Amino acid sequence: IERSLQAIVGGAGDGMSVSREAFRQTVGNTLERRLFYIPSFKIYRGVAGLYDYGPPGCAVKSNVLAFWRQHFVLEENMLEVDCPCVTPEVVLKASGHVDKFTDLMVKDVKTGTCYRADHLLKDFCNEKLQKDLTLTLEKAAELKHVLATLDDLSTDQLGAKIKEYGIVAPETKNGLSDPYPFNLMFQTSIGPSGLLPGYMRPETAQGIFVNFKDLYYYNGNKLPFAAAQIGQAFRNEISPRQGLLRVREFTLAEIEHFVDPEDKSHPKFIEVASLEFFMFPREQQMSGQSAQKLRLGDAVSKGTVNNETLGYFIGRVYLFLTSLGIDADRLRFRQHLANEMAHYAADCWDAEIECSYGWIECVGIADRSAYDLKAHSEKSKVDLVAHEKFSEPREVEKLVITPNKKELGMTFKGNQKAVVESLEAMNEEEALKMKAALEAKGEDEFYVCVLGKSVTIKDSMIKISKKKIVEHQRVFTPSVIEPSFGIGRIIYCLFEHSFYTRPSKAGDEQLNVFRFPPVVAPIKCTVFPLIQKPEYESVARLISKSLTAAGVSHRIDMTGTTIGKRYARTDELGVPFAITVDSQADVTIRERDSKDQVRVKIEEAASVIKEVVDGQRTWADVWSTFPHHATASADDE
């Protein structure tokens, strides 16, 4: 998941952001009060950017992960692996994280407090734009331009802007240091010697890449195939903001789909081609338009999306997120702009979900070409390649470059090695040009990069020829298509999208509800006796036992609180169904959002719940099958 996109957040008008803020507060309070989240190590006053999932949050998380496994791993027969978080430096050197996984930081020159340089600049510009009434049109345009290009600024440019605008430390108003890069990986040391540096992994993908060879073999040396991993990842943020969206430890679920770069078609693309949803291609963004509904099949056939495999995963991600309960109208797939994308990437789309913080990148779906496998091949000297066996051997012409090392040695002495290597590295065009020159003039000028100068190559120093050889297979580095899911962000957005309030009957308070679909709901069902009465309680226990045997997570609520209050309590946890025991023959099953109630025999109660929870049966079907509960809604008793 690319970090740069955080900048996209916000941008709504001031009034809008006030109501957003209020909504966020309401949801946040409910989530904390019901222990969906707990600030970690709270009794020690916590640590910024670390959160626990409390019981209902933890249940939602494991439901989301179980559904992810079903939807991706099982459905596509992916090879799931599980690698350690502790990673030796060499791996993250190869991946580029040791050198480039940084944010620019400035320090308060007196207190040493650290800030993200781009955050301070962004806050300054936003504040000026919103509150400074004396701002000239030119100045406003300049600040907007800074905001738009924030991610493109170099260290020096960022430092210059901070100086130019006189930005100081927010709390103390002290001056700030020049910006410098801070690596976001948690560093540690492996073993007792202190000589083997390691890091807590910043993503799970590298564990898959380094295992490519074994996984390819496991898959019968066939492409395409996908590997997957769910696990913790770590980023030592400079100053975490945005609550649950920007944390220092989080769960990633990543897929690395390995494919022949010459054939990125996908046999199951047809199954998602007719899906229509909001897409936000590069051109629309550049020309200031907004996202629009596109048919996925068209987006791929018109080349808006680079290839079928990438398109297939975009479609599958759409289905995944909406099945969880993400609102399709607040979900868009945004293509990376040229300046956001890594140089090696062929195409990249983010699933962005709109919440009170703005549009949040929750899934990144990137065609990373052969970059990762090549990087690890080079560093480890182990070939991470695939083979395509030809059905019949093919005769191909190959260029053969044979430097005469002895002669080159006599002429170039200590530089012989550099010259030889440069000659061997010539591409076909260069070599043929030299061959022609040598044949014509008997010598040629040749620029040796590492020496920084040209040398004269004589006819006797090299042989360049074309040779026909028979090839039995093609050897190539597979491309990688990577859908990468920030599970915590998806869950947070899901909480916001699922939350609504409704008035109590008395109208004196707003009741909170999470409209989780059963697959996500932390608890599927609550069981309670209408009143405290031993006969009802033993029926409740009986039903509870059947639910446990059926593997349906549930709670019994035996408290004497009014039935209305108990419903309100379970609605606030997003429990989709409640069984109220009010007789020794039948019970009432109530659905959370419609508040509709049906009468079901005690023996059937658990299996009815099991069926709707597993999706074998809809509530509409239950509603049309069983007698309706006649009395007025018990909600407000």
Added chain:
Amino acid sequence: IERSLQAIVGGAGDGMSVSREAFRQTVGNTLERRLFYIPSFKIYRGVAGLYDYGPPGCAVKSNVLAFWRQHFVLEENMLEVDCPCVTPEVVLKASGHVDKFTDLMVKDVKTGTCYRADHLLKDFCNEKLQKDLTLTLEKAAELKHVLATLDDLSTDQLGAKIKEYGIVAPETKNGLSDPYPFNLMFQTSIGPSGLLPGYMRPETAQGIFVNFKDLYYYNGNKLPFAAAQIGQAFRNEISPRQGLLRVREFTLAEIEHFVDPEDKSHPKFIEVASLEFFMFPREQQMSGQSAQKLRLGDAVSKGTVNNETLGYFIGRVYLFLTSLGIDADRLRFRQHLANEMAHYAADCWDAEIECSYGWIECVGIADRSAYDLKAHSEKSKVDLVAHEKFSEPREVEKLVITPNKKELGMTFKGNQKAVVESLEAMNEEEALKMKAALEAKGEDEFYVCVLGKSVTIKDSMIKISKKKIVEHQRVFTPSVIEPSFGIGRIIYCLFEHSFYTRPSKAGDEQLNVFRFPPVVAPIKCTVFPLIQKPEYESVARLISKSLTAAGVSHRIDMTGTTIGKRYARTDELGVPFAITVDSQADVTIRERDSKDQVRVKIEEAASVIKEVVDGQRTWADVWSTFPHHATASADDE
């Protein structure tokens, strides 16, 4: 999980350990070849003590964890939480890990290579005992005594033994440094300032303890309740040995059951009371006997096991492990000896599983009394306590000790504080004795610990009285009963217990089989066409689709390999069922261990598999319902 028990490993005779070694090799080769495990970062030559789970291993692991959730969390309505791995120092200071979570280390004085001091001493003693034929009886007894008391040796004693025996570095034969403690936690730093030290958690339990207050509230301020957590834990081992059993990062599943220390009965104990299995109480160990089969109910009623709740969990752990496929005859519950147990623990039992490395501690089940909650209460100044409301207020007599600080100050000057605190800390018996003495003689001798001397307390310096007060509730720190599961160790032992070989029909090779029960099996079913034929392949794809829809993990094998080889391949992954497509109406379903085959209609195949896999139906039932496959076993075609 206590570390000290590693010492128990081994002890078998020499011949025995050779065959164990060979068995371990065979299992290990199969596990690595089929990618159950992969040494992590293999292309970079790996890191000791870090392993990946490859596809089948990862599937086994997630099956074990899903079953754990069903068996413990769901069944007992536990509150599952999910806390970060990154933990600030203060938490692990309170828990004692910063100061005491250490192993003694020695260094090669020339190369700096690090060793665990106790390992070197143990190896030395074992080697001498096994190979030195000149050993006197006295010397042999001495070495055996050292082995038996290895875990009790202090730093100095260990150092002295190493000197006395002239133990040197194993590879270089260089001298060794004195032993010194090395903390086993991976250290890191939280945030950019470098001022907030943190560690990767060595266990998941602390995350639960610090949340006690919120969880107690969530549970309606009622005891008992249990919280649970599954997650990664980290130990920076000095020099990992024993392959997959001693690793630097591993998955723990921990339960913290909070209970009133005055009532450790358990309502569901009756459900496990009649279980009989191998138990190894303290007395049997001390008197050199071996483990014996006991009825759990008797063990609790006789007081061998401290209380019902502890007993209940022992029984549930037994059911959990044997359901996974652990052999009940190679499973024992061993009670901690007095010297193994933490001073605060009321009782502690380890589930030990016998494998080629000897008896391995896989689950620790400890009654940790109030230790953890008290430690965090003290450090955080947040009361982690429970309340028992009395149905009627109770009048109780309370002792009131009121030191006269002014008078004590005049007499004891700088020592006043120490004296006051010691007086206030007197228990009832001490205080009443002093009261009597003061009334009789007007003064009393009083020993002040921190001063290391007695002082004379005069009548005027203190008031001791009894006062009647009315109490509405009892406030107390709950006891914690902690079952802690080393998931990786359980899985490794399960692999050994599930592994067997059988001859191929030709008898020319041994075929490997894992007899995983369906709940554990990484893949539940393989589907293959008997021969490569489009009609069969489309039937295979149809069945595969139904299996996916039913959520049954499976593979299609379309290769043209002989059916016998394909069976051998799936047996080696422990796949319990195979569907062979050999017609367009019926298919053959084959069970792995019996090699029995039945004929089932194509439309029924997926649902039959689903039922046996989910445990709704036994294979015996399937065998008696469907026609048997008449031809000779296809296994060896």
